[in-house]
Amino acid sequence: MLEVSAAREIVLRHAKRLKADFTALMSSSLGQVIAADVASDVDSPPFDKSLMDGYAVRAADVSPTAELTVVEEIPAGKMPTKTVGPGEAVRLFTGAPIPPGADAVVMREKTDSPSADRVVIREVPTAGQFILRQATEMKVGETVIPAGTVLTPATFGLLASVGKTTVPAYPQPKVAVVATGDELVEPNRRPKPGQIRNSNGPMLTAQVALAGGLPRYIGIATDREDVLRSYIAEGLEIANVLILAGGVSAGDFDLVPKVLKDCGVTAHFHHVKMKPGKPLLFGTKGDKLVFGLPGNPVSSFVGFELFVKPALRVMGGHIDPPTATQKLTLSEPFAANNNRPTYHPAKRDGDGVRGLKWFGSPDLRAMLDADAFLVLPPGEVNYAAGAVVEVLPINRTAS
Ligand SMILES: Nc1nc2c(c(=O)[nH]1)N[C@H]1C(S)=C(S)[C@@H](COP(=O)(O)OP(=O)(O)OC[C@H]3O[C@@H](n4cnc5c(N)ncnc54)[C@H](O)[C@@H]3O)O[C@H]1N2
Numbered sequence: 001m002l003e004v005s006a007a008r009e010i011v012l013r014h015a016k017r018l019k020a021d022f023t024a025l026m027s028s029s030l031g032q033v034i035a036a037d038v039a040s041d042v043d044s045p046p047f048d049k050s051l052m053d054g055y056a057v058r059a060a061d062v063s064p065t066a067e068l069t070v071v072e073e074i075p076a077g078k079m080p081t082k083t084v085g086p087g088e089a090v091r092l093f094t095g096a097p098i099p100p101g102a103d104a105v106v107m108r109e110k111t112d113s114p115s116a117d118r119v120v121i122r123e124v125p126t127a128g129q130f131i132l133r134q135a136t137e138m139k140v141g142e143t144v145i146p147a148g149t150v151l152t153p154a155t156f157g158l159l160a161s162v163g164k165t166t167v168p169a170y171p172q173p174k175v176a177v178v179a180t181g182d183e184l185v186e187p188n189r190r191p192k193p194g195q196i197r198n199s200n201g202p203m204l205t206a207q208v209a210l211a212g213g214l215p216r217y218i219g220i221a222t223d224r225e226d227v228l229r230s231y232i233a234e235g236l237e238i239a240n241v242l243i244l245a246g247g248v249s250a251g252d253f254d255l256v257p258k259v260l261k262d263c264g265v266t267a268h269f270h271h272v273k274m275k276p277g278k279p280l281l282f283g284t285k286g287d288k289l290v291f292g293l294p295g296n297p298v299s300s301f302v303g304f305e306l307f308v309k310p311a312l313r314v315m316g317g318h319i320d321p322p323t324a325t326q327k328l329t330l331s332e333p334f335a336a337n338n339n340r341p342t343y344h345p346a347k348r349d350g351d352g353v354r355g356l357k358w359f360g361s362p363d364l365r366a367m368l369d370a371d372a373f374l375v376l377p378p379g380e381v382n383y384a385a386g387a388v389v390e391v392l393p394i395n396r397t398a399s
């Protein structure tokens with residue numbers, strides 16, 4: 001059976017970055033990755049500008065208690081029309097251009113104004129003070145946002161300052177989600193005897209969104225080949241990635257592997273040496289990726305984190321698949337005995353981590369507090385508090 005690392009390599013070999021397209025700067029594009037370097041079309045600031053409200057002066061002119069003639073007033077947004085000569089000052093405001101001749105700004109609080117055209121300067125300025133030189137932040141033609149940058153609020157602001165309202169970016173992969181199983185009803189229904197609610201659908205669509213994909217929930221496919229076939233066909237039609245949850249193991253009603261094959265999907269693996277989530281299937285049809293996640297909710301969750309999420313990150317143009325594990329110290333003793341490498345729900349605890357109480361793959365409730373998994377080797381483990389363990393962190397929210 002394939003190790004997790006080998007299975008992930010197979011997935012990543014098939015996950016290709018999507019073709020970049022122009023994206024408007026809207027909240028829905030936050031998190032997308034910019035596909036080409038963005039250069040500035042302006043100097044910023046475009047002129048030497050004042051960092052304070054006050055007076056532009058010639059530093060060499062100003063002795064303690066110098067009185068200067070105010071020759072002009074420059075609000076932000078206006079250009080100076082006069083040169084500051086000896087014994088002269090210009091009244092100006094934060095953001096206003098520095099007039100020629102001046103080489104320092106004195107804050108208004110350090111001055112007195114005996115009349116509209118006179119100012120007494122009560123501090124001796126150093127040359128250059130409170131002046132932000134032209135192009136300190138960026139020069140015309142300079143690359144200010146390299147390809148690979150993620151669209152964040154700061155990126156939006158920077159793009160706006162260089163005149164961009166759209167930018168080439170990798171699209172978010174579209175991900176169709178299908179739940180399978182005759183026992184399932186949607187969450188707004190009361191389950192009848194033998195039924196349970198579909199928790200994987202909402203959980204997986206949320207995981208897709210958090211991983212930077214665009215979820216498209218298709219519905220619950222019953223355990224009939226024709227129904228499953230039509231859901232699979234729809235998913236393959238509308239999305240870059242199709243996720244099915246349930247129906248992938250060995251039962252008579254576990255139809256997913258067979259129907260995927262009928263639909264032209266080539267399976268690359270169908271079992272991974274891990275717990276939970278062993279009967280996980282990965283296949284492709286052309287450039288579409290297909291994941292058959294085992295139906296137990298925590299199996300689906302772990303399968304998504306380990307295999308679907310790295311694929312979505314690559315497809316969305318992210319540079320590093322964000323599934324690296326970390327070494328953390330256990331804050332409490334932890335013991336387990338599993339026959340396969342196991343991902344056990346855990347919670348980070350200060351600088352350390354602790355294993356959560358969990359009875360296995362159907363126990364989604366244990367995930368309520370989880371923000372990581374302990375990555376446990378197979379066999380018996382008996383760790384004391386303070387032992388260093390491998391941990392797979394998970395994002396719980398967008399922040
Ligand atoms: N003979 C074997 N039986 C099983 C094997 C095996 O290798 N041989 N593997 C076991 C393992 S491990 C897992 S995990 C499960 C996964 O099986 P399936 O993917 O076929 O999942 P189902 O049988 O459809 O469901 C399993 C379990 O999860 C519940 N479920 C399914 N979908 C949802 C959903 N959308 N929301 C909430 N709960 C869901 C379902 O009712 C079942 O209880 O197979 C073992 N069996």
Ligand code: MOO
Pocket residue numbers: 274275276277278279294296299361362
């Ligand atoms: O691996 Mo299954 O996911 O044990 O429950």
